[in-house]
Amino acid sequence: MLVVKNVSKTYNSNVVLKDVSLELKKRILGIVGPNSSGKSTLLRIIAGLEKPSCGKILFRDKDITRLNANKRVELGIVYAFQIPRPFYRLTVLENVMIGCLIRNGENIRERAIKICKMMGIDHLINAKAKVLSQGELKLLELARVIATEPEIILLDEPFAALDKKNAKVVKEKLLEFKRMNYRMLITAHRFKILRDIADGFVEIKEGKIRRYHVEG
Numbered sequence: 029m030l031v032v033k034n035v036s037k038t039y040n041s042n043v044v045l046k047d048v049s050l051e052l053k054k055r056i057l058g059i060v061g062p063n064s065s066g067k068s069t070l071l072r073i074i075a076g077l078e079k080p081s082c083g084k085i086l087f088r089d090k091d092i093t094r095l096n097a098n099k100r101v102e103l104g105i106v107y108a109f110q111i112p113r114p115f116y117r118l119t120v121l122e123n124v125m126i127g128c129l130i131r132n133g134e135n136i137r138e139r140a141i142k143i144c145k146m147m148g149i150d151h152l153i154n155a156k157a158k159v160l161s162q163g164e165l166k167l168l169e170l171a172r173v174i175a176t177e178p179e180i181i182l183l184d185e186p187f188a189a190l191d192k193k194n195a196k197v198v199k200e201k202l203l204e205f206k207r208m209n210y211r212m213l214i215t216a217h218r219f220k221i222l223r224d225i226a227d228g229f230v231e232i233k234e235g236k237i238r239r240y241h242v243e244g
């Protein structure tokens with residue numbers, strides 16, 4: 029499905045990823061590792077937001093290394109920002125409708141409302157994104173991602189900066205995504221928080237894959 033093949037990344041002389049190879053075979057792969065180990069860089073490279081210094085990204089046996097992030101969203105590879113980046117001056121519904129625009133079709137407003145309901149933010153559809161709390165922004169970010177009808181969702185530390193209550197809500201949503209059969213690649217500092225969600229794990233340290241727990 030998705031293959032990362034011998035990817036390295038160097039910023040100036042700082043080698044951030046060293047010959048990283050992994051494969052998303054099943055549904056949900058957790059990528060675990062300490063600060064600065066290269067998790068976000070790897071996810072950004074898969075999303076097309078960053079170019080690898082060498083190596084390839086394959087999706088359905090096609091080399092997508094040279095495709096930009098927008099093209100990858102069209103293919104179904106969508107990145108959820110660690111710090112959500114909605115259009116703050118637009119409403120919640122407008123933000124989700126923009127996500128829907130990537131696919132043709134009608135009833136964009138209805139589709140967006142349905143997604144807001146699923147994410148539990150339908151009471152906020154007319155609120156401007158700038159008034160949302162951290163937890164609500166995270167749910168909006170996930171709604172925006174779902175609106176693009178993704179095949180693979182790339183989630184960079186989805187629980188970071190959330191309190192316990194909001195982390196629990198986000199976890200419930202990710203479990204719901206799992207039941208809906210979305211494929212996901214999720215980063216986290218520690219294994220424990222992803223235990224119920226991921227089917228498999230890789231551990232990354234200083235830019236190198238150290239350990240496969242179970243292949244995901």
Ligand SMILES: Nc1ncnc2c1ncn2[C@@H]1O[C@H](COP(=O)(O)OP(=O)(O)OP(=O)(O)O)[C@@H](O)[C@H]1O
Nearest residue numbers: 039042044061062063064065066067068069070217
């Ligand atoms: N745009 C950039 N320019 C230069 N160096 C960068 C850039 N992005 C990341 N780095 C460096 O790459 C290394 C890995 O960073 P990355 O953000 O991928 O790690 P991470 O595992 O996501 O860390 P964290 O757990 O803190 O989010 C760090 O040393 C960081 O300083």
Ligand SMILES: [Mg+2]
Nearest residue numbers: 067068069184
């Ligand atoms: Mg990171």
